[in-house]
Amino acid sequence: MPIIRVEMFEGRDRETKQTLVKSLTSEMARITGCSEGSVHVVVTDVSKEDWGIGGELAVTKFPD
Template sequence: MPIIRVEMFEGRDPETKQELVKSLTTEMVRVTGCGEDSVNVIITDVKKENWGMGGDLASQKFPD
């Protein structure tokens, strides 16, 4: 049972997430030969204020 974990900034719509899940699943099946139904994708939305990059908060580097 492959598990793919994706952590990214919040704000993407469900359609974008669906496309990401489909693409990751397709590639996992292609590369490993596992069954599509066995692939799990877990998306964690993270607020920019909770993500540090190079010593700064992402919310400071990438303000909305």
């Protein structure tokens, strides 16, 4: 039943997301004792124009 949400900068491909989902799910099950089948992971890609750190947009602070 656990729900894990991940907010990160956009740009990761599907394979990376699949790897991430698999790993977070298995660690969650291993550590908390829940079943892997019950874990949801929802990934949200956030644009660097929409994320401010220390008052500055990431698009300015961390240009590609």
